[in-house]
Amino acid sequence: MAAAPAVLVLLGPTATGKTAVAVDLALRLGGEVISADSRAFFCGLDIVTDKPSDAERRGVPHHLIDCVPIDGSYDAMAFRADVERLVPEIAARRRVPILAGGGTLYLAAVLRGIFEGPGKCEAFRRSLDGVESSELHQRLASVDQAAAAKIHPRDRLRVVRALEVEAASGRPITEWKAEAAPLPFRFETFGLLRDRDEHRAAVEARARAMVERGLVQEVARLRGCGLTPDRQAYRSVGVPEASAYLDGAISRDEMLNEIVRATWALVRRQISWFRAQPAVSWVSAAGRSPADVAGEIAAAWLAGRESA
RNA sequence: GCCGAGGUAGCUCAGCCGGUAGAGCACGGCCCUGAAAAGGCCGGUGUCCCCAGUUCGACUCUGGGCCUCGGCA
16 A cells, blocks of 8 residues: 655645745645645636745646635535545655645644534525524534534524434434544644734735735726625635725725725734644744745755665 | 814723722734634723822822823914
């Protein structure tokens, strides 16, 4: 039996330079990039997600970018299935799979695992629409005490999900979760971090650059192609803000401030999530070029291969 | 210069008919298992502009001063 494929994982919060480092790594190691960015799947969200241009990709194949229509949907389970398919394909080409991005649940589905129980059911969710959150939490407590204890009553999203799983399968979500397993690959995970002040400045610069490159025009165009507030892709940092500006609800400066704020909130959530991840080799990206960072990671990766 | 309004948390402000103060936002920490760039939880000592007076006690009342913003000159 052949050894499980080795996967280089590059994670980190937004605006740490993952994209450029991933390309550089791919060139050094002979790799292909699998994007683990939770919004880059969507066609058309180019400026919003800061997708790498053809020039920036420097000939390196990129997977899972532009594979879902703007009014479509995607989820962690689909991502896991895509990664499960792509990694052996890339390994068979004797290339290194580089899983790079900051999508927390998506990475968790691959690295930690995700239970293979019932998926989401729109009809079930709609049936709970008028019910008070506290009432839903009480219902959960009656079928899954452990889940009710762990999920805050106001975290309606999770309460509903737990009820949904129990209703569809007759088993509490707590039991399902215990069965989750990572994909059967050998992961070596590197995380990028920057100094707080520098990171904050990068977020601000990036937001400004996005607006200058035509964020508003991009969102205006997508709104004409099915990007409505009920779509998954709509909930991407920059979209609600640009929409509010287009509708005349806020000024251009307010839009920029809102984008910076939302991006920073995202960064903080990502940092919190990533910090709790086991087996991450943290690499400082503070004040360094992508090539420099990639060099350090490539050396660590190669050393790991020799000892394996 | 005169008249009016105001100076309280990083910002915008609330409040106390006298018992040393609190909201929103910002900022920080955390949770997260099929929406995750989503959703949720937690965290507030600050010369209450300064000085003096009244008082057991003043951020709150009185007097003076300084500063800011309007209006009139």
